[in-house]
Every structure is written in structure tokens, then in C-alpha cells.
Amino acid sequence: MKPIAYTYGLYLGLLTVVGLVIQYVASLERNWAVSIISLALTIVIFYYGIKTYKTQNHNFLSIKEAIKVGLAMAVIGGVIAAAYAFVHYLYVQPEFVEGIREKAYQDMTAGTQNMSGEQLDTATTMMNIFTSPFFLATMILISQLFFGLIISLIMGAVMKKEDPSLA
Template sequence: MHQDIPVKPYATRFGSLFGAYSILILVLLYAFNYESNTLISIMNFVITVAIVWYAIHLYKIDNEGLIDLTTSIKLGLSIGVIGGLIYAFYTYIHYEFIQPEFIADMKASMEAEIQQQQMSEEEAEMTKGLSGIFTSPFVLATFGLISIIFKTFLVGLIVGMIKRNN
């Protein structure tokens, strides 16, 4: 009977790598005063796939060539949770202390859009309140975490379906 090796060392190593990579991208975007665009989004997704794929690939090699779909998903999710928590923590710090003007700019653009919509006073106040909630550093960090977990889950699922042993 074959005993699977633990997922934790792979999740820790590649989750930390993924978190560090995500922070690096955010810092570079800030340092070069560059907005995210389609090319950067595609590059980020390709690197996400590469990190999760390589972790699953190494796990399979180290586990005597055996891996099942559940383990692949577990590894993808674990990488996402660890990397996402690291990224979310930094995102909060980044938008709260390093680049608070980003939040102010988002709120200003939302208020300008509200004024263009010609809403009633009551609707405008409600919309401003909701936009204030969704533009807080905590909510941005939380959405980043959820996004990363979802992406790594999907990648783990797809790579697991390809690499699994029948």
C-alpha cells in the first residue's frame, strides 16, 4: 500500500513564492506608476499557472509518480491560501500607508461618476456609502485573497485532471 507524502512543505514553499511574486508585482506597478492592463493580467495568470503546475509536478515526482485529483486541488488551494494571505496582508499595508492616494482617487472617480448619473439625493448618498465600503484597504485585500484562492483552485483542478493517475 502506497503512503502519500505530505502536501504542507510544497504548499508552504510555493505559497510563499506566490505571495512574494504577487507583492513584487504590486510594488513594481506602484514604483513605475503603471496601471494594470490586459498584458499584465495575462502574465500574472500564466505565472500563477506555472507556480501551481510546478508544485504539483514536483509533488508527483517526489511521490513516486503518483498523484490524484484531490491532492492536486488541495495543493492548489493551499498555495492560494498561503500566497493570498501574504499578498492580502501586504495589500492592506500598501493601500493604508504607502499609497493611500489610490483609495482617494478611486473614491473621487466614483463620486464623479455618481454625479454624471443624475441620481436623486437619496440614491447618491446610498451609492457613496457603498462605494466607501468597497474602496477600503481591508476590502481590497480581502478581494485579492478571494481572487487568488479561486484562481489557484481552478488551476489546481485543471492541472490535477491532466496529471492525475487513473
């Protein structure tokens, strides 16, 4: 299982890195088409990783095994993606984080004129935490794990073939 997780996890991580670079270079942040393509490629990578495990396991696969393989791939890919995202948002594209903070601050101050100075400071501190490169990288890792679990569960249910000798 480890070689499959490392190989396909690397593909997942590289997909995220390449996606971030393409979005940055082509100025396509928050583009729905890029998100759809990325999701489709992610599903394909999970499919081939789980299919490879099934093939190497004499064409047998349980849902539990599919989840194990999928989550192992998601961990590897998520760590790679999170590490790059941290560097990307800290050094390559810090203006993205600043843009998010600026928009959030404008939204926060526009709708809450009754906010005291202390409340505004507290809200700004929280906003800075939730828009930090570290937090964004952590969210990428968590989302990789969540989607890895969901996709693996679905793939496992679809591709399931129990070994009759284990029954």
C-alpha cells in the same frame, strides 16, 4: 504537502507583492501586459508545486490531491498577498484608492441627477466600503483562492495518474 504549500505559497505571495511594487514604481496600474505576465507566472508556480507533490508521491496524483495542494498554496499566497495589499493601499499608495473613489463618485453623480441626498449618502458609504484597503485585500485573497481552485483543477486533470494499488 505542508512544505510544498508553504514554499510555493510563499512564491505566489511574493509574486503578488513584487507585482504591486512594480506597478506602483513604474506607474503601471491596470496594465494588461503586467496582468498577463502575472497570470502566466502564477500558472507556472502552481504547475511546479503540484508537479513537486506528484514527484514526491511516487509519480501518482489524483485530481483531489491536486486541488488540495493547489488550494493550500493559494491560501498561503493569498494571505501574504492580502496582508501586503492592505498595507500597500493604506500607507504606500493611498492615492490609488482615492482615485478609484473619485472616479466612482463622478460616475455615480453624472448618471443619477435624480438621486436624493440620502440615496447619495448611502451610495457613497457603500462605495467607501467597497474601495477600502481591507476590502481590496479581501478581494485579493478570494481571487487567489478562486484562481487556485480553477488552476489546480485543470492541472490535476492534465497531470492525473492514479495509483493502481488504491483502485
